[in-house]
Amino acid sequence: MNENSKDVYADQFLNHLRVExxxxxxxxxxxxxxxxxxxxFLEKENLAPLDVTREHLSTYLDTLDSILSKRxxxxxxxxxxxxxxxxxxxxxxxxxxxxxxxxxKIPLRLPSVLSTSxxxxxxxxxxxxxxxxxxxxxxxxxLYATGLRVSELVRLKIQNINLEAGFVRTMGKGSKxxxxxxxxxxxxxxxxxxxxxxxxxxxxxxxxxVFLNLRAGPMTRQxxxxxxxxxxxRAGILKQISPHLLRHSFASHLLEFGADLRAVxxxxxxxxxxxxxxxxxxxxxxxxxxxxKCHPRP
Numbered sequence: 567m568n569e570n571s572k573d574v575y576a577d578q579f580l581n582h583l584r585v586e587x588x589x590x591x592x593x594x595x596x597x598x599x600x601x602x603x604x605x606x607f608l609e610k611e612n613l614a615p616l617d618v619t620r621e622h623l624s625t626y627l628d629t630l631d632s633i634l635s636k637r638x639x640x641x642x643x644x645x646x647x648x649x650x651x652x653x654x655x656x657x658x659x660x661x662x663x664x665x666x667x668x669x670x671k672i673p674l675r676l677p678s679v680l681s682t683s684x685x686x687x688x689x690x691x692x693x694x695x696x697x698x699x700x701x702x703x704x705x706x707x708x709l710y711a712t713g714l715r716v717s718e719l720v721r722l723k724i725q726n727i728n729l730e731a732g733f734v735r736t737m738g739k740g741s742k743x744x745x746x747x748x749x750x751x752x753x754x755x756x757x758x759x760x761x762x763x764x765x766x767x768x769x770x771x772x773x774x775x776v777f778l779n780l781r782a783g784p785m786t787r788q789x790x791x792x793x794x795x796x797x798x799x800r801a802g803i804l805k806q807i808s809p810h811l812l813r814h815s816f817a818s819h820l821l822e823f824g825a826d827l828r829a830v831x832x833x834x835x836x837x838x839x840x841x842x843x844x845x846x847x848x849x850x851x852x853x854x855x856x857x858x859k860c861h862p863r864p
Contacts, residue, residue, distance in 0.1 A: 572608070575615050576601050579652045590739045600645035603630075615653070620663045627667070643667060676848050677814040684803050685710060685815055691797040694755075698780075700763030702793055704755040705777055705785070708734070709809060711752035713816035713834050716809035720785045722776045729757055738835035746833050817845045 580598055583589045589597075607626045608615065623646065630639045643664070650662035680688065689706050693699035709719055718736045726735040732748050748756070760776075767778040775784040790809060798807025805811065813834070820830050831842040 572605055572615060579649050582652055588741055597645045600642045604646060616659060618663050620666060623664055623667060676851060678805055678811060679818040679848055680811060680815040682819060687801045688797055691800050697763055697766045700759050701777060704759035707752040707755040709812045710816055711749045712746040713813045716787050716790060720777060720787055720790060723774045724776055729753055744835050818848045821845050821849045
C-alpha cells in the first residue's frame with residue numbers, strides 16, 4: 567500500500583471539510599480520528615483506499631461493533647461515506663463503495679429540557695442589585711431568549727448587539743453568521759447591565775466583549791458553567807443545569823408554543839433541519855405527559 571497516497575487523500579479530504587464545507591475544528595478532528603482507525607485497518611489488510619470494496623467496509627464496520635457504541639459506529643460510517651464521496655467528486659473513484667451501506671439504528675436520545683416554570687425560577691436567582699448579579703441576569707436572560715451556544719454567548723462583542731432593533735449578531739459553527747432576535751425582557755436586562763453592571767466591571771478599562779469577569783477579561787465558558795450550576799442548585803432544580811440545557815429549552819418551548827420548525831432552525835444555527843427536528847420529539851413527549859397527567863381517562 568502506498569503510504570503517501572493514503573496521507574494525500576486524507577489531507578485533501580480534511581482540507582475540503584475545512585475550507586469548502588467550513589466545518590468546525592472539533593468536527594474535523596473527529597473525522598481525522600475516524601480515518602486513522604480506518605487506515606489502520608487498511609494497513610493490516612494491505613489495501614489502498616482506491617481498492618476498497620463494500621465487503622471490505624462491512625468487515626471493517628463489524629470490527630467496530632465490539633469496541634464502539636452504535637452512535638460512534640454510525641459516526642465512523644458517516645465519515646467513510648463522506649470520504650469516499652469526496653474521492654468520487656475528485657475523479658479518483660467512479661462510485662463509492664460506501665454508498666449502499668446503512669448506518670446502525672440508534673435509539674432516539676431526547677435532550678433534557680427545563681419546564682417554563684423551572685426557567686422562570688432559574689432566571690429569578692441572580693440579584694440585579696449586585697454587580698455580578700446584574701451581569702448574570704443579563705447572561706441568563708439573553709441565553710434563554712436567543713438559544714445561543716455558550717461559546718457564542720461569551721464571545722459576543724458590543725458591536726454585535728442592536729438593542730433598538732432587538733437583535734444579536736453571532737458567528738456560529740463553520741463561521742456562519744446569523745441574526746437572532748431578543749425578547750423585551752432580555753433587551754431590558756442587557757440594557758441595564760450595559761449601563762450599570764459592565765462599567766463597574768471594566769473599572770475604566772476597555773474591552774470589546776459584552777460579558778466580563780472581575781478582572782475585566784471576557785467571561786469564559788468554564789466560568790459561566792460554574793455560575794449557571796450554582797443558580798440551578800440555589801433554585802432547587804434537580805436536573806443537571808448547563809448552558810446547553812437552556813438552549814434546548816429555548817428550542818423546545820418555541821415549538822411547543824407554535825413556532826415554525828425552519829424558523830427555529832435558523833435561530834439555532836443548525837445547518838441541517840434534521841438536527842432541529844429532535845425538538846419536535848421533545849414537544850410530543852411533553853404533550854403526552856400533559857395528556858396523561860390531565861386527561862380524565864389517560
